Amino acid sequence: MVKIGNLALGDFPLLLAPMEDVSDPPFRAVCKQEGADLMYTEFISSEGLIRDAAKSVQKLDIYDYERPIGIQIFGSEIESMRQAAEIAEAAGPDILDINYGCPVHKVACKGAGAGILLDIDKMVSMTAEIVKQVKIPVTVKPASAGTITASASWRWPKGCRMSAYRPSASMPAPASRCTRERPTGLT
Ligand SMILES: Cc1cc2nc3c(=O)[nH]c(=O)nc-3n(C[C@H](O)[C@H](O)[C@H](O)COP(=O)(O)O)c2cc1C
Numbered sequence: 001m002v003k004i005g006n007l008a009l010g011d012f013p014l015l016l017a018p019m020e021d022v023s024d025p026p027f028r029a030v031c032k033q034e035g036a037d038l039m040y041t042e043f044i045s046s047e048g049l050i051r052d053a054a055k056s057v058q059k060l061d062i063y064d065y066e067r068p069i070g071i072q073i074f075g076s077e078i079e080s081m082r083q084a085a086e087i088a089e090a091a092g093p094d095i096l097d098i099n100y101g102c103p104v105h106k107v108a109c110k111g112a113g114a115g116i117l118l119d120i121d122k123m124v125s126m127t128a129e130i131v132k133q134v135k136i137p138v139t140v141k142p143a144s145a146g147t148i149t150a151s152a153s154w155r156w157p158k159g160c161r162m163s164a165y166r167p168s169a170s171m172p173a174p175a176s177r178c179t180r181e182r183p184t185g186l187t
Contacts, residue, residue, distance in 0.1 A: 004038075004095060004137050004139065004161045004162050005095075005136070005137030005161050006137075007038075007068050007094055007095070007137065009037050009038055009068070010037060013037035013038055014035055014036050014037050014038075015036070015037065015038045015039070015040075015164070016028065016031045016036045016038070016039040016040060017040065017164070018040035018041060018042055018043055018070075018072040018097065018099070018141070019042060020042045020043055021042065022042070023039065023040060023041060023042050024042060024059075025061055025062075025063065025066075028041075028066055028069075029065075029066075032065065032066055037068075038068050038069070038070065038095075039066060039068075039069050039070070040069070040070040040071070040072050040095075040097055041059055041060075041062065041069070041070070041071045041072055041093075042059050042072070043072045043073065043074045043099045043102065043113075044056050044059045044060065044071065044072065044073050044074070044084070044088065045073075045074060045075060045084075046073050046074065046075030046077070046080040046081045046083070046084030046112075047075055047077075047080055049073070049083075049084040049087050049088065050080055050083045050084055050087065059071075060087075060088065060091040061091075062091060062092065062093060067094055068094040068095065069093055069094055069095070070093055070094065070095035070096065070097045070139065071088045071091060071093040071095075071096055071097065072096075072097040072098070072099050072141070073085065073088055073096070073097070073098060073099065074098070074099035074102060074107065074112045074113050075112050076110050076111035076112040076115065076116060078122070078125060078126045078129050081098070081126055081129070081130060082129045082130060082133050085130045085133045085134050086133055086134070088134075089133075089134045089135070089136060093136065094136060094137075095136055095137050095138070095139055095161075096130065096134055096136055096137070096138050096139070097138070097139045097140065097141055098126070098127060098130060098138065098139070098140045098141070098160075099112075099113055099141055100113065100114065100116055100117060100123055100140055100141060100142040100143065101113060101114050101141050101142050101143040102114055103143065114142075114143040117142060117143060120153045120154055120155060121153070123142075123157060124155060124157045124158070126157075127140060127157030127158070127159060127160055128157065128158060128159060131158075131159035131160065132159075137161040137162075138159065138160050138161060139160055139161055139162040139163065139164070140157060140160045140162075140163050141163065141164045142163065
C-alpha cells in the first residue's frame, strides 16, 4: 500500500503529473474519470500568490470530487514560499508539492524550479520552512535523478513525504549562463 502521510493510495497508484497550462480543472476531471488516484495542479508562482495575482490565485481552484489532490508551488525566496504555502493550504488540498525541477529559462534562471538545485542548502531550508508551516504532507519534485546525484552537495530535504523526479535532462542552468539570451541546451 502506497501512503503519503495518512493518505492511502492503493498498491499501484496512478498519479497525474503537474503540467502548466495542461493540468487545469477540466483536464483533471477527465483524468479522474479515467482513474487517476492522485492529481496535482499546475505549478503556481509563490510571488504571484502572495501578491494575489489573478492567474496564480485561479490555479488554486480545486474541487471535492478531485480528492486526493495536491497543489504545487514554486519560487526562489524562502519567505515568499512560506507565505505561498500558507495560502495554498488554505485552499484545502490534501498535499502540498514543491517544484524543484522546472528547467524553463524564466523559472530556473530566477533561482526557482531546477534553479534552486544550484543551492542545495537553500532548497533544504526552504523545504524545512514549508514543512513547519503546513499541516498537510509536503512532497517535492526535483529534477532528474541524474541531475541531483551529480550534485556533490546533494542531500534529501528532511520532512518531505515523497519525491517524484522530473525524468528528462533538466540540468539547472549555472548562474553564468542565465543571461538575457536563452541558454543553449535548456528546454
Ligand atoms: C507542458 C508541460 C508542462 C509542465 N508543467 C509542469 C509543472 O507545472 N510542474 C512540474 O512539476 N512539472 C511540469 N512538467 C513536467 C511533467 O510533470 C513531467 O515531469 C514531465 O513532462 C515528464 O518528463 P518528460 O516530459 O521528459 O517525459 C510539465 C511538462 C510539460 C510537457
